[in-house]
Amino acid sequence: MDVDLRKLRYFVAVAEELHFGRAARALDIAQPVLSRQIRALEEDLRARLLLRDKRGTTLTPAGEQLLADARPLLANADALRRRVGRAARGADRFTVGSLPGLAVSAPIRELASRHPGLTVDVVRTGWDDQTDVVHDGRVDVSFVRLPVDRHGLQVRPLTTEPRVVVLPVGHRLAARKSVSITDLAHEHLVRDPAAAPEWRDVATGVRAGSRHARTDVRTVEERLEHVASGAGVVVLPLSVATFHSRPDLTHVPIGDIGPDHVCLVWDASRRSPLIHEFAAIAEERHRSLETT
Structure with missing residues (x-):
């Protein structure tokens, strides 16, 4: 049995809101349509997912399990869509993630000057999503501050600061x-x-x-x-x-605390020459700053 991702999105919206009306408004669909899609999903899975009564909407044990499994599945589907879209665009766009406070303009300018037809975009990240943007395909590379979960990532140390x-x-x-x-x-x-x-x-x-x-x-x-x-x-x-x-x-x-470590990370499975070129540029730029 194939699971319909659209029905999963509808289910997650209802499960998070625990209210069909609010979920329907968030999804911009009619509430009866949403109710039919949830019933169809329950029929597909042969399991009751939600209970509705005068007191409200609650998740069944099967619904709780589906919610836990559906979130990463939908996130992976979104990441797949972004990666395919990036591949379809070809090598004319490169996206860099960066935390506020990091100076990243110099390596970006250098990469753009080497590839006149290349559009280089910057996505601002936060402490909590600085590696998520790599895993889900929003960026090609991301400047991060350690510690981060290194699973699935290539990590290139760049510099430290107090x-x-x-x-x-x-x-x-x-x-x-x-x-x-x-x-x-x-x-x-x-x-x-x-x-x-x-x-x-x-x-x-x-x-x-x-x-x-x-x-x-x-x-x-x-x-x-x-x-x-x-x-x-x-x-x-x-x-x-x-x-x-x-x-x-x-x-x-703070005199007796270790420094902060700034690194560049990217998806370890990717073999893009642009990624490795940008990593080399960023490393050289930071090395030159440390020696001046």
Whole structure:
């Protein structure tokens, strides 16, 4: 039996909303059409996926299993569509992913100058999707900051830079020329502690089993808002702290913490000459900057 991806998309919309009306509006289809498609999917799979009553819509155990399996299946289908589209366009377009704060214009200009007919695009990424854009085919290469999951990726180290702690201007450590990681042991970290294992190893709250890190704050801007409000501190690469500078915050070097690592990554299964050419250009550019 072949599974209809369109019906799967309809099902995921309903499963996430748990409301047929809202799902139909999000999909821009009529609610009766959506209901028929869900019934058809249940008939295809010979399983009841959703229960509807006056209290609302709920998932059955089979529906919960299908939702868990459908999300990666649909993501892979979207990635396949993008990769095929990229191949159909030929070698006239190259897309680079980059986090804010990274200087990537020089290697991009160099690649474009070598290939006058090539269009080079840039996609801004975030901390949470810096490798997703490679896996799903949105970009050819992506500039990332470690740590990342290296599975399925080719990783080319480029450069390192110091890490700093970002603090409110009135913080007790704000006037210091530098701090040590132990100075931050009692602070709340507005970031996943896995991103700063040195802090995690000394943090009194983590060692005591209480939560001293915010893992639900996703973007740099959100983290800085929490820092400015006095909810904690955040450890960032120097260039990121500088890029997002604001008058109510300051940053202080951390003297005994390892540097941030910037790398270029791409899908390890790809053999594109443009990818390897761009990687060589980026590596040479960063090497020349380090020697000047």
